[in-house]
Amino acid sequence: MKKVSVRRTISIAFMLMVGLFMVNSFAFAQVKPKIAILATGGTIAGVGQSEVGSAYKSGAITVDKLLAAVPQINNIATVQGEQVVQIGSQDMNDMVWLKLAKRINELAKTDVQAFVITHGTDTQEETAYFLNLVLKTDKPVVLVGAMRASTAISADGPKNLYDAVSCAIDPTSKGRGVMIIMNDKILGADDVTKTMTTAVETFACPNYGPLGIMYNGKPMYTRTSMKKHTVKSEFSVDNLSELPRVEIIYGYSNVTPLFVDAAVKAGVKGIVYAGVGNGNPSTTLQDALVSARKSGIAIVRSSRVFSGPTSQFDEVDDEKCEFAASWYKNPQKARVLLMLALTKTDNYKEIQRMFIEY
Numbered sequence: 612m613k614k615v616s617v618r619r620t621i622s623i624a625f626m627l628m629v630g631l632f633m634v635n636s637f638a639f640a641q642v643k644p645k646i647a648i649l650a651t652g653g654t655i656a657g658v659g660q661s662e663v664g665s666a667y668k669s670g671a672i673t674v675d676k677l678l679a680a681v682p683q684i685n686n687i688a689t690v691q692g693e694q695v696v697q698i699g700s701q702d703m704n705d706m707v708w709l710k711l712a713k714r715i716n717e718l719a720k721t722d723v724q725a726f727v728i729t730h731g732t733d734t735q736e737e738t739a740y741f742l743n744l745v746l747k748t749d750k751p752v753v754l755v756g757a758m759r760a761s762t763a764i765s766a767d768g769p770k771n772l773y774d775a776v777s778c779a780i781d782p783t784s785k786g787r788g789v790m791i792i793m794n795d796k797i798l799g800a801d802d803v804t805k806t807m808t809t810a811v812e813t814f815a816c817p818n819y820g821p822l823g824i825m826y827n828g829k830p831m832y833t834r835t836s837m838k839k840h841t842v843k844s845e846f847s848v849d850n851l852s853e854l855p856r857v858e859i860i861y862g863y864s865n866v867t868p869l870f871v872d873a874a875v876k877a878g879v880k881g882i883v884y885a886g887v888g889n890g891n892p893s894t895t896l897q898d899a900l901v902s903a904r905k906s907g908i909a910i911v912r913s914s915r916v917f918s919g920p921t922s923q924f925d926e927v928d929d930e931k932c933e934f935a936a937s938w939y940k941n942p943q944k945a946r947v948l949l950m951l952a953l954t955k956t957d958n959y960k961e962i963q964r965m966f967i968e969y
């Protein structure tokens with residue numbers, strides 16, 4: 612009788628342990644968040660001629676190879692990789708933006724919990740800002756790149772990619788708008804820009820400061836963006852098959868209306884003027900921009916100066932000229948916002964409102 616009950620106790624204990632193990636491993640499998648990594652190319656996928664030289668080809672390796680270099684990611688997330696394009700980001704264009712945005716909006720409706728986009732650094736800030744304005748999700752979306760090719764000594768891509776995944780799967784990253792992770796920093800799409808051509812420490816938010824830092828694989832946030840983005844944005848790519856054409860024209864001393872005239876002739880819908888100082892055009896340039904405006908082209912004044920606002924009511928009478936001032940948007944981000952603004956309106960007052968809100 613005693614023997615039977617001892618045996619029974621042992622077998623019950625054994626079954627309990629097996630049960631516990633199964634529940635545990637099931638729970639563990641459940642805990643790993645599902646993440647989509649959308650690859651577009653860039654130096655992070657770059658292959659160099661040597662480990663020490665700077666010459667390399669960007670976008671040379673695929674998403675699978677990229678992920679194979681960082682097996683640690685499999686410990687923290689279940690990854691679904693997709694190769695969207697395989698380009699240097701100097702070749703990024705509106706069509707890829709629309710494709711990327713539509714794909715993320717579609718995946719956001721599934722059980723994918725977060726998104727990481729690998730991207731070349733040259734135009735990474737523009738893609739980030741575009742997505743920030745058109746994605747209809749509060750699931751975390753993080754762009755990541757590298758300054759050193761994957762074959763270089765001390766390649767920065769693997770750590771940046773691990774940080775990007777860690778940031779994206781963290782519950783505190785929800786609803787913060789699109790972010791860029793580079794070199795331990797978490798940078799908001801509304802302000803982030805590339806500040807040095809070759810350095811690893813190149814991305815910064817010159818006006819608002821970073822959103823936080825990555826520390827031991829965890830995001831430590833110190834700031835939240837006050838600008839409208841993602842689910843609160845009025846812009847949508849749902850019915851768009853192309854974007855209105857907007858060109859950027861650069862300001863300098865002795866500038867002539869040559870490029871404004873060319874833009875008008877080419878039939879652009881908007882011009883961003885990267886003016887000197889507080890977005891100032893020369894007298895002749897201003898006349899050319901006013902006549903472009905009169906012909907129906909939207910004009911936004913921005914600045915070639917690295918930081919600070921291009922503010923209204925300074926040396927240019929924006930009301931009289933029917934211009935909008937870009938405030939904290941640099942010319943390349945101003946172009947993104949103006950393209951989306953033009954999908955809604957060409958009223959300069961409305962466009963000005965958007966430049967204040969986004």
Ligand SMILES: NC(=O)CC[C@H](N)C(=O)O
Nearest residue numbers: 653654699700731732733
């Ligand atoms: N560091 C980089 O990613 C630059 C490589 C390339 N020009 C690109 O932007 O894709």
